[in-house]
Amino acid sequence: MLETRYAYSMQPVAAARPDERGLVERLRAGDERAFEELVDHHAAPLLAVTRRILRDEEEARDAVQEAFVAAFRSIGDFQIESRLSTWMHRIAVNCALMKLRVRERRREKDVDELLPHFQADGHQQQSSVGWKESVEDVLQREQSRALVRECIDRLPESYRVVLVLRDIEQLPPDVVAEKLQITRDNLKVKLHRARQALRTLLDPHMRGAT
Amino acid sequence: MSHVTCIELISFLDAYVAEELDAETRTTFDLHLIVCPSCRAYLASYEETIDLVRGVAEKEEELAHDAPPELIEAVKHVKR
Ligand SMILES: [Zn+2]
Numbered sequence: 001m002l003e004t005r006y007a008y009s010m011q012p013v014a015a016a017r018p019d020e021r022g023l024v025e026r027l028r029a030g031d032e033r034a035f036e037e038l039v040d041h042h043a044a045p046l047l048a049v050t051r052r053i054l055r056d057e058e059e060a061r062d063a064v065q066e067a068f069v070a071a072f073r074s075i076g077d078f079q080i081e082s083r084l085s086t087w088m089h090r091i092a093v094n095c096a097l098m099k100l101r102v103r104e105r106r107r108e109k110d111v112d113e114l115l116p117h118f119q120a121d122g123h124q125q126q127s128s129v130g131w132k133e134s135v136e137d138v139l140q141r142e143q144s145r146a147l148v149r150e151c152i153d154r155l156p157e158s159y160r161v162v163l164v165l166r167d168i169e170q171l172p173p174d175v176v177a178e179k180l181q182i183t184r185d186n187l188k189v190k191l192h193r194a195r196q197a198l199r200t201l202l203d204p205h206m207r208g209a210t
Numbered sequence: 211m212s213h214v215t216c217i218e219l220i221s222f223l224d225a226y227v228a229e230e231l232d233a234e235t236r237t238t239f240d241l242h243l244i245v246c247p248s249c250r251a252y253l254a255s256y257e258e259t260i261d262l263v264r265g266v267a268e269k270e271e272e273l274a275h276d277a278p279p280e281l282i283e284a285v286k287h288v289k290r
Contacts, residue, residue, distance in 0.1 A: 043277035048270065122217040130250075
């Protein structure tokens with residue numbers, strides 16, 4: 001019943017592919033064409049990442065631009081044993097988080113009211129009911145995907161970001177804790193709460209299916 | 211933890227799905243799940259929530275395949 005896929009980051013840690021090696025060497029040599037190849041290849045997936053974190057098109061594009069500049073400047077630090085895509089991914093996450101930090105801190109609502117409630121004897125106050133449709137079926141329809149997206153966006157920002165970095169980008173917990181400057185314990189609590197809060201937001205739609 | 215109720219199970223559900231619980235605790239959780247349909251439903255929807263989050267992101271990436279050309283151009287231009 002249980003699946004290990006939630007246990008840890010599934011980021012590929014495989015070594016650079018042979019074709020990447022050549023590209024990295026050309027990048028290090030300052031080859032203009034190599035930089036363009038890098039951009040053509042990685043711009044789209046990186047934009048998806050920064051969009052998910054920032055939820056603002058303009059900021060997301062700026063973050064991608066900054067990520068490429070940062071990557072090009074620090075290509076000397078790139079470890080040839082790692083994957084270029086993993087490395088670029090981390091840089092883009094950093095650039096997006098930097099922008100997030102600069103944003104004016106809005107007073108954040110807490111997620112308490114979206115967490116499950118219990119009776120004095122430890123039982124759930126309201127019984128949970130299974131969801132009607134399979135995840136696959138829900139994902140088929142654009143309308144219900146938009147609904148899920150809307151619910152994610154309704155989470156308070158610090159919870160949303162934890163959810164994105166851990167459950168979507170699948171960065172390892174220690175990396176996320178460090179980037180967000182919170183303890184690992186705090187991160188654990190936040191992720192669990194974020195998932196529970198999102199579950200609550202989805203529940204009324206999923207019970208009856210959309 | 212010889213006896214658990216919904217509150218313990220749900221509080222440690224993240225550790226349960228990540229398989230981070232010791233064998234004994236895990237067994238008591240499994241036993242609670244057998245007798246508690248509400249927690250079974252909660253567990254299932256908790257896992258489905260994670261799958262939906264990931265699934266929506268994957269689908270978005272799939273559909274938006276190309277980065278906007280103006281962005282590509284801008285990035286290349288910055289470098290020059
Ligand atoms: Zn229960």
